[in-house]
Each structure stands twice: as C-alpha cells, then as structure tokens.
Amino acid sequence: MLTIYGVYRSRAIRPLWVLEECKAPFSHIPVIQAYRLTDATAASAALNTAMPDYLAINPLGQVPAMRDGALLLTESLAICLHIARKYGGTLGPASDDEASLMEQWALFAATAVEPAAIEILYTTRDGQADSPTGQGIIRLAAEKLKRPLSRLEQHLAHHDWLMNRFTVADIMVAECLRYGQSYAPLLTDFPKTARWLSAAQSRPAFNTVWSRRAAEPE
Numbered sequence: 695m696l697t698i699y700g701v702y703r704s705r706a707i708r709p710l711w712v713l714e715e716c717k718a719p720f721s722h723i724p725v726i727q728a729y730r731l732t733d734a735t736a737a738s739a740a741l742n743t744a745m746p747d748y749l750a751i752n753p754l755g756q757v758p759a760m761r762d763g764a765l766l767l768t769e770s771l772a773i774c775l776h777i778a779r780k781y782g783g784t785l786g787p788a789s790d791d792e793a794s795l796m797e798q799w800a801l802f803a804a805t806a807v808e809p810a811a812i813e814i815l816y817t818t819r820d821g822q823a824d825s826p827t828g829q830g831i832i833r834l835a836a837e838k839l840k841r842p843l844s845r846l847e848q849h850l851a852h853h854d855w856l857m858n859r860f861t862v863a864d865i866m867v868a869e870c871l872r873y874g875q876s877y878a879p880l881l882t883d884f885p886k887t888a889r890w891l892s893a894a895q896s897r898p899a900f901n902t903v904w905s906r907r908a909a910e911p912e
C-alpha cells in the first residue's frame with residue numbers, strides 16, 4: 695500500500711489533499727519536522743525528520759516522502775503528480791500532452807510561486823508581519839509574485855481551473871500560493887485568481903485535510 699510520511703502541518707498536506715480527492719487507500723506515518731521539537735533526539739521524541747530511520751528514507755531530512763511498492767519519492771509535487779497519474783482518475787493526465795501541462799504547472803508552482811510566497815509565510819510565522827522589516831520583506835515578496843499572479847489571472851480569465859477540469863495542477867499551485875495568503879492585499883488586483891483559490895479551498899477534500907491539520911499540535 696502507498697505510504698505517506700509527514701504531518702499535515704507540512705508540505706505533506708499536498709499529497710494528502712490529492713489522496714483525499716481520489717479516495718485512494720494509503721497508510722500515513724506522521725513524521726514531524728525535527729526543528730519543531732525541543733529535543734528531537736530524546737528517547738521520548740515523536741517520530742521526526744532527524745531520526746536515522748527517517749533519514750534512511752529521505753536523506754534530506756524533510757517531509758513529505760512517499761513509498762509506493764519499490765518506488766520512493768521525496769519531493770511533494772512529484773508525489774502529487776505520481777498519485778494523480780496512478781490513482782487519481784480525472785485528477786491526473788488523460789494524455790501525454792496533459793501530463794506535460796501538469797508538469798509545467800508543478801514547476802511553475804515550485805519556482806515562480808513558492809519561493810516568494812514562503813517568505814510571506816515565514817515572516818508572518820515569526821511574528822514579524824507588523825514590524826517595519828517584516829513589512830518590507832512581505833511587500834517585496836508580493837512584488838515578486840506579481841508576474842506569476844498576472845500569468846494566472848490571464849489564464850483564469852478563460853478557464854475555471856488550470857486545466858479543463860479540477861486536477862492535481864490546481865492543488866499544486868493553490869498549495870504554493872496559500873503560503874502568501876496571510877497577506878490580505880496579495881490578491882486584490884487578481885480577482886480571478888482569488889476566486890479560483892477560494893473555489894479550490896472550498897472543496898470538501900481540502901476542508902477534510904485542513905481540519906486534520908488544525909487537529910495537530912502547532
């Protein structure tokens with residue numbers, strides 16, 4: 695059976711959302727980020743990314759990881775694509791061209807959206823969102839996101855979803871963009887993108903994984 699390693703409060707939520715959408719059976723091992731623990735090496739410590747057993751699965755010491763038979767993957771978006779293609783039905787590609795488009799959206803999410811969006815997340819999480827330095831970082835990150843957001847806005851002017859239906863492409867891009875969402879003005883000039891993001895986050899499967907995330911300790 696397919697196994698996902700990683701707590702909901704991590705990028706593991708991406709493949710966990712895909713799995714919830716397609717209702718594929720899986721086993722979940724909630725490995726937590728070592729940096730979130732006071733002493734990740736204590737005998738009583740929760741299963742975490744610094745443990746030798748986990749480093750044998752992902753030498754990067756990061757979550758998520760996925761095992762599916764003999765296949766081991768350690769990149770969240772590659773895991774999403776794999777699950778969608780193999781188990782996802784219409785969430786995955788129906789042709790080689792669709793597979794290429796989904797891969798393009800995955801790379802767009804990882805390279806054009808996530809790096810700037812995560813600066814907003816980290817600054818907010820560190821309690822710096824209201825400090826002058828934090829505000830500067832967030833404004834600059836929002837500026838960097840304008841180009842990918844314009845690209846999304848253009849696309850969504852003619853489409854409800856990134857492909858001709860809701861797919862793993864929407865999950866991957868929405869999850870990376872979510873990191874910037876705590877900055878309310880981010881999407882003010884991008885109403886179609888805001889509507890699309892809200893539609894993705896209104897899906898029952900997203901709400902299910904989001905409540906499981908909320909149930910985990912912070």
Ligand SMILES: N[C@@H](CCC(=O)N[C@@H](CS)C(=O)NCC(=O)O)C(=O)O
Pocket residue numbers: 703704705706727728729743755756757758768769770771
């Ligand atoms: N590019 C990787 C990044 C994985 C990553 O940074 N995971 C974080 C949790 S969201 C982590 O495990 N951090 C622990 C660490 O870096 O020590 C992916 O998308 O899977």
